[in-house]
Amino acid sequence: MKKVSLTIDGKEISASEHATLLQAARDAGIQIPTLCHDDRLAPYGSCRLCSVEITSGKKAKIVASCVYPVENGLVVETMSPRIVKIRRVILELLQASSPKGRVEELSKVYGTSTDKFEKELTFCILCGLCVRYCSEVKKAHALGFIGRGIEKQVVFFPEIALKSCPGCEGECFSLCPTGILPNKFAQSVPSFGKVQPTVFPVRLWDEDNFLNLTRNIT
Amino acid sequence: MSREVAMLGEQMALQEKVEEICAKYNRKESLLIQILLEIQDELNWLPKEALLRLSAQLQIPLKRIYEVATFYKVFSLILRGRNLVKVCTGTACHVRKAPVMISRVTQLLGINPGETSSDLRFTLETVGCLGCCALGPVVAINDEYYSNPTTSKLEKLFNECQ
Numbered sequence: 605m606k607k608v609s610l611t612i613d614g615k616e617i618s619a620s621e622h623a624t625l626l627q628a629a630r631d632a633g634i635q636i637p638t639l640c641h642d643d644r645l646a647p648y649g650s651c652r653l654c655s656v657e658i659t660s661g662k663k664a665k666i667v668a669s670c671v672y673p674v675e676n677g678l679v680v681e682t683m684s685p686r687i688v689k690i691r692r693v694i695l696e697l698l699q700a701s702s703p704k705g706r707v708e709e710l711s712k713v714y715g716t717s718t719d720k721f722e723k724e725l726t727f728c729i730l731c732g733l734c735v736r737y738c739s740e741v742k743k744a745h746a747l748g749f750i751g752r753g754i755e756k757q758v759v760f761f762p763e764i765a766l767k768s769c770p771g772c773e774g775e776c777f778s779l780c781p782t783g784i785l786p787n788k789f790a791q792s793v794p795s796f797g798k799v800q801p802t803v804f805p806v807r808l809w810d811e812d813n814f815l816n817l818t819r820n821i822t
Numbered sequence: 823m824s825r826e827v828a829m830l831g832e833q834m835a836l837q838e839k840v841e842e843i844c845a846k847y848n849r850k851e852s853l854l855i856q857i858l859l860e861i862q863d864e865l866n867w868l869p870k871e872a873l874l875r876l877s878a879q880l881q882i883p884l885k886r887i888y889e890v891a892t893f894y895k896v897f898s899l900i901l902r903g904r905n906l907v908k909v910c911t912g913t914a915c916h917v918r919k920a921p922v923m924i925s926r927v928t929q930l931l932g933i934n935p936g937e938t939s940s941d942l943r944f945t946l947e948t949v950g951c952l953g954c955c956a957l958g959p960v961v962a963i964n965d966e967y968y969s970n971p972t973t974s975k976l977e978k979l980f981n982e983c984q
Contacts (some may be wrong), residue, residue, distance in 0.1 A: 677844060739883065748885030751890045802870055803888065821892070821899040822870065 610678040625669035625680060626654055636669055636682050636709055637691070639698075639781045640731035645740050647671045651696050651709070652732050657681040666690065688714070696720040702727050705783020727784045728758060728807045732774035744768035747776065750803055750817070759803040759817070833871060839864055840872050845877040851882050854890055858897060866906075867898040876916070886900065901939045902947040905983040908962040912951030915958035916971070923959045924948065930976055943983065 606621045611627050619628035619821050624647060629636050634765060639651040656669045659679040666687070669680075681687065686703035692714050700721040707729065711718070730749075738747040746765040749756055760769075784807075801818050843860050847853040857880075861872055868891055871917055877884045891897040898961040911920045928934055931944050952960050957969035963979055971979070 712903035739885070744886045748883075749889050754892045760886075764884070819900070821888075822901070 608674050608676045610674055610676065610680065610681040610698070614747055623674050625656060625658075625667070625672045625674060627672050629656075629669065629680070629682060637713075639706060639710075639729065640669060640733060641670045642733060642737070642779065644681060645723070645736045647738065648732055649728065651690055655687060655690055655694075657684050661806070667769050674740075674799065691798045692716050698729050700724060702782040702784075706781040708783065712731050721771055726757070727782050728808055730756060730758070731781060732758075733779040734758065734806070737776050737779055741770055742768070742770065742775070747806070748803075750821070757813075758806040759808055761802065762800050762804055763802075836865070836869070836872055840875040841879060844876065849880055849881050853892070854880065854882070854887070858891060862897060866904070867900060867902045869901075870899075896932070898980070901938065901940045901942070905944050905964055906962075907944055907946050907980075908934070908949045908952065909946070910950075910952045910958065910960040911948045912955065912958070913958055914955035915951075918958040920959045923961060923970075926973055926977050926978060927961065930973070930980060944980070 605737065607618045608621050609616060609618045610628065612625075612632060612634055612807055615632060615634070617628055617632045619631065619729065620792050623631075626636055626638065626641065635655050636656065640648050641651075641654065646731055648668045649668040651780045653728070654669045655666050656672075657680070658667055658672070658801055658819055659681070660677070670684070687749075695711050695714055697720075699716065699718045700723050701717045702712075702725070703723075705717055711751045731800075734747070735747045735749060744764065745761075746768050747758060747760050750759045751757060803817060805817060829865055835894065840861060843857055843864070846860075847857050857876065858868065861876070862868055865872065873884065873887050873891070877887055888899075899958070907918065907927060909924050911924070915923075924935060927946060931939065931946055933939050933946050935946050935948045949962075951960055952967060954960060954967060954969075957967065959970055961968050961976070963983065965968060968979070
């Protein structure tokens with residue numbers, strides 16, 4: 605395999621050409637914080653915490669290292685003042701929706717506070733770890749995203765979950781960076797007479813959430 | 823019993839329709855949006871049975887279809903009326919008094935945006951932009967566009983709808 609050489613935090617590093625910046629840095633012992641990354645899953649780039657500053661020529665730009673491929677002669681800074689500032693804002697925004705778990709751990713490291721932004725506790729940062737694990741590793745496809753933008757949320761499909769979740773024993777829960785464990789899906793499906801909802805929210809973050817969901821999806 | 827038979831027949835027709843459309847698009851996963859649009863053209867909305875069949879036909883997980891179908895506002899996962907009334911609320915229409923148009927249509931149809939009348943005759947929706955801002959405020963009835971229709975004009979148009 606072809607090798608490329610680049611500089612990360614002033615250290616000369618050689619990495620295989622298909623590696624991402626994150627892989628190259630971790631192989632060289634340089635730590636970059638992540639929330640949505642898992643070695644078993646395809647890179648996703650949703651949490652942006654792994655942002656690093658890259659310089660080629662005169663221009664410096666910010667990229668997500670977990671999805672950015674290595675390049676010959678690239679100069680990477682993983683802890684520049686600009687990066688730290690960005691990470692702090694990202695953490696503060698994440699804390700507004702989910703202040704516990706790994707988000708809390710990282711916020712201690714970066715010294716951010718939970719009350720910078722108005723709280724909207726959904727206890728989900730949409731990192732997609734559970735959804736992707738269920739699809740990519742377990743091939744069960746019991747979890748999925750619904751909606752987009754501020755309405756986007758993780759749901760499970762009771763019909764599929766009833767079949768696949770009991771055999772898996774909630775491996776997706778342990779991946780969750782928010783530190784809040786949901787109820788076990790398959791057992792937690794409420795019965796609505798004979799009608800089973802097509803989708804059910806993993807996080808019941810407000811009373812109307814479920815009603816809205818069933819109103820728009822039959 | 824006969825009702826059950828009729829329902830079964832309906833189901834079969836729906837399954838066949840979905841299969842036909844899938845075959846037309848060579849069961850290509852990348853054409854999912856086009857296929858969904860065509861299914862919706864036929865049925866007016868996307869029933870779960872159709873999506874289950876589609877999932878089996880294209881060999882993609884059901885959750886993928888729901889992710890796509892809930893991402894785009896054009897898809898409806900709930901039953902819609904026979905006639906679809908869209909009121910544009912894009913920026914140009916908004917400054918040309920789209921809110922007045924919404925209240926006009928709401929009053930005439932007796933339903934709010936996002937609702938379907940109980941006789942399944944009308945569904946009222948608001949949309950982001952219909953792409954003809956010079957005509958604003960725009961109302962579209964079954965994909966026929968009308969520029970700033972008066973109450974009497976709307977009433978006439980609605981009466982013509984079956």
